[in-house]
Amino acid sequence: MLEVRSLSVERGREEILHDISFVAGAGALGLLGVNGAGKSTLLRSLAGLLPPRSGSVLIDGADVYEGRRRAAASRQVALVPQDFDFPGTFTVREFLCHMAWMRAVPRRSSAARVDAALEAVDLQRQAGRRLNTLSGGMARRAAIAQALLADPAVLLLDESTTGLDPVQRAEIRLLLRSLAASRCVVLASHIVEDIEQLATRVAVLHHGRLLFDGATADVAGPSGDPARAGGLEAGFISLIGGDTA
Amino acid sequence: MRTLIRRSSTVGFVPVLVVVQAFCLLQRGTPWLGEWDWTADWAGGVTVVTGPLLAGCTAFEVLRWRTAATWSLLRQTPRGGHAAWLCALPVLVIGVVVHVVATASVLVATAMAGGEPRIDTGFVLVVVLPVVALAAAASIGAATAACWRSLLAVPLAAAIVFGLTAFPDRLMLPDVLKVGGTTGSLVGLTWDSRQQAAALAVLVMVSVFAVVVMHARDAVRRGPASRSIVAASAVALVAAVVLAQSVPSSRLRPSGAPIRYACTAASGTTVCLASQTSRQLAWLAAQIIRQSEPLAAIGVRLPRRYQQVVPYRRQPDGVAPILLEPDSINARRGDARRVPDLLAMPALCAADTGEVPPPDEVFVARSAISAWLSVRNGLSETSDYRVEVFGEWLGQTAPDQQAWIRTTYAQLTACAYADVRLPESVVLP
Ligand SMILES: Nc1ncnc2c1ncn2[C@@H]1O[C@H](COP(=O)(O)OP(=O)(O)OP(=O)(O)O)[C@@H](O)[C@H]1O
Numbered sequence: 014m015l016e017v018r019s020l021s022v023e024r025g026r027e028e029i030l031h032d033i034s035f036v037a038g039a040g041a042l043g044l045l046g047v048n049g050a051g052k053s054t055l056l057r058s059l060a061g062l063l064p065p066r067s068g069s070v071l072i073d074g075a076d077v078y079e080g081r082r083r084a085a086a087s088r089q090v091a092l093v094p095q096d097f098d099f100p101g102t103f104t105v106r107e108f109l110c111h112m113a114w115m116r117a118v119p120r121r122s123s124a125a126r127v128d129a130a131l132e133a134v135d136l137q138r139q140a141g142r143r144l145n146t147l148s149g150g151m152a153r154r155a156a157i158a159q160a161l162l163a164d165p166a167v168l169l170l171d172e173s174t175t176g177l178d179p180v181q182r183a184e185i186r187l188l189l190r191s192l193a194a195s196r197c198v199v200l201a202s203h204i205v206e207d208i209e210q211l212a213t214r215v216a217v218l219h220h221g222r223l224l225f226d227g228a229t230a231d232v233a234g235p236s237g238d239p240a241r242a243g244g245l246e247a248g249f250i251s252l253i254g255g256d257t258a
Numbered sequence: 259m260r261t262l263i264r265r266s267s268t269v270g271f272v273p274v275l276v277v278v279q280a281f282c283l284l285q286r287g288t289p290w291l292g293e294w295d296w297t298a299d300w301a302g303g304v305t306v307v308t309g310p311l312l313a314g315c316t317a318f319e320v321l322r323w324r325t326a327a328t329w330s331l332l333r334q335t336p337r338g339g340h341a342a343w344l345c346a347l348p349v350l351v352i353g354v355v356v357h358v359v360a361t362a363s364v365l366v367a368t369a370m371a372g373g374e375p376r377i378d379t380g381f382v383l384v385v386v387l388p389v390v391a392l393a394a395a396a397s398i399g400a401a402t403a404a405c406w407r408s409l410l411a412v413p414l415a416a417a418i419v420f421g422l423t424a425f426p427d428r429l430m431l432p433d434v435l436k437v438g439g440t441t442g443s444l445v446g447l448t449w450d451s452r453q454q455a456a457a458l459a460v461l462v463m464v465s466v467f468a469v470v471v472m473h474a475r476d477a478v479r480r481g482p483a484s485r486s487i488v489a490a491s492a493v494a495l496v497a498a499v500v501l502a503q504s505v506p507s508s509r510l511r512p513s514g515a516p517i518r519y520a521c522t523a524a525s526g527t528t529v530c531l532a533s534q535t536s537r538q539l540a541w542l543a544a545q546i547i548r549q550s551e552p553l554a555a556i557g558v559r560l561p562r563r564y565q566q567v568v569p570y571r572r573q574p575d576g577v578a579p580i581l582l583e584p585d586s587i588n589a590r591r592g593d594a595r596r597v598p599d600l601l602a603m604p605a606l607c608a609a610d611t612g613e614v615p616p617p618d619e620v621f622v623a624r625s626a627i628s629a630w631l632s633v634r635n636g637l638s639e640t641s642d643y644r645v646e647v648f649g650e651w652l653g654q655t656a657p658d659q660q661a662w663i664r665t666t667y668a669q670l671t672a673c674a675y676a677d678v679r680l681p682e683s684v685v686l687p
């Protein structure tokens with residue numbers, strides 16, 4: 014379980030995230046926000062890469078930044094970054110083997126975990142190909158595969174569906190849905206449609222503040238609101254007050 | 259690890275490393291071939307060039323990883339703390355493998371050429387230090403790239419390592435990063451173990467400091483612990499440098515061990531060369547015996563023993579000196595035309611090595627005898643010496659010419675330099 018308590022994060026001297034709190038269990042949580050809203054910053058902070066100015070991030074009760082259980086907490090979280098540019102001279106399998114080591118997967122089970130991850134993202138046939146010869150969608154799937162290696166409790170996906178064709182998008186959605194069955198998946202995106210189809214719960218981030226946190230169906234406000242007719246997108250736009258900048 | 263090495267950007271650079279390594283080893287020919295210690299020392303000197311190169315390669319490879327957005331992904335993992343050195347290590351491994359293969363090749367070549375392998379602490383350090391120097395160079399490259407994520411870190415890292423190796427005096431640093439590259443024979447010399455220990459200490463501390471700085475820069479949170487580790491390693495580095503300043507800056511010192519000689523004896527003449535540099539013994543002994551025949555024929559009393567002069571060692575009395583040319587000391591054959599000079603100096607006397615040089619007559623007398631011998635041995639013509647002061651004398655065939663040679667040779671052998679008189683026809687200018 015992921016628990017965020019009054020999280021404030023600075024980059025440079027500017028505070029980017031202000032006092033964010035939420036709790037997420039198994040299932041998919043959509044993180045919706047316009048460009049620059051702070052989605053990537055939040056995910057990086059959840060992954061243990063950006064120490065907060067104040068507040069804390071807990072995974073199964075262990076703080077990601079403080080205390081003796083820090084290492085155990087970082088083992089439980091895996092990030093799929095927005096940009097995937099791992100050195101392209103590695104083949105998919107080599108990349109996954111390396112990541113398995115980095116993720117401290119025991120040597121005995123490493124090969125099996127790599128095979129399982131390849132199968133999960135349907136990249137078995139591309140296992141011997143170099144990363145720099147993969148299409149954008151395949152590369153994204155490879156990026157997701159590495160996050161699955163250590164079977165994390167919390168999976169953080171940053172714009173994992175952007176730049177994909179509709180077929181690949183549908184495939185990834187299917188994959189994420191199956192992943193979310195047993196773990197907490199946080200999917201950051203500015204593509205409303207993806208979140209609508211995947212997440213039962215949505216958090217709306219705007220100018221570094223959490224504007225909304227609740228069931229996807231409720232974004233547009235209480236039932237009967239006229240905006241709800243337009244679905245999540247209209248609800249989202251009305252929520253941020255039409256301010257898309 | 260194997261994958262990391264195979265997929266490293268430096269793999270494409272291996273041919274360049276190999277060519278540079280070979281060029282540096284062979285740029286002055288192979289005067290070291292056949293002499294074990296000199297070969298080992300010379301092979302290590304190549305790091306003056308390969309060190310900066312490796313620093314640049316490391317910086318490039320580290321940048322390739324660090325400038326990727328996925329770098330944060332690696333750092334986020336449980337073993338993220340290893341990411342920093344893990345991307346630099348393959349470059350170092352490649353550099354060390356190229357270096358070790360090159361060093362082993364020249365040592366094997368030397369052993370096959372007759373240089374007898376000699377393994378002691380000094381030798382072990384002289385082959386280990388270049389590897390440590392490469393590690394220091396790679397760490398500097400990695401740290402530079404970690405601190406300055408720009409392609410300019412590549413030439414900067416190379417320049418830092420080159421500056422530290424080639425101009426330590428201008429940076430007021432001890433000359434310890436240069437770990438080899440002696441241009442002359444090591445006969446009679448040995449490595450200064452205090453200097454080697456100081457070099458090892460400084461190189462290790464440079465590597466540790468660079469790695470610590472790199473990790474400190476990566477720390478998600480720079481707490482007092484990481485700051486004190488950086489401070490502690492900086493203090494250790496400064497301490498090692500200060501320690502190194504107090505150690506003699508020369509890498510070599512006269513050897514205290516007894517010199518072993520390889521000798522051959524034939525027709526009552528013994529010829530000895532230091533066994534370390536004895537490759538031309540058979541050739542030289544034959545030349546000495548054959549070329550001294552004209553002297554023997556006119557009744558000159560020749561030395562019974564010829565022995566190589568070793569720096570910092572006293573030549574025993576009654577033993578004729580062999581002074582080998584530095585560039586051909588390990589050649590299988592020397593220059594036959596230089597043998598008459600060797601034969602014209604039957605003793606190394608106090609005056610030859612003292613403050614006051616021997617009288618001019620001694621030099622002219624030696625040259626005249628050498629020329630006479632050279633002409634008798636068919637190595638030159640009388641006319642070659644027309645411009646010399648003894649040119650006219652050489653052309654004479656008077657019987658007193660032979661008498662003069664007999665007398666003078668005896669005086670030279672007895673170190674009676676004050677008694678040496680030139681023939682009447684020879685007038686000093
Ligand atoms: N390294 C940084 N230093 C300073 N400010 C930064 C840094 N990275 C991001 N920011 C700022 O933080 C804010 C949030 O950026 P972030 O990347 O988290 O947004 P995002 O919601 O992921 O946007 P996008 O949809 O474009 O990916 C932006 O205003 C951005 O300018």
Ligand SMILES: [Mg+2]
Nearest residue numbers: 052053054095
């Ligand atoms: Mg983003």
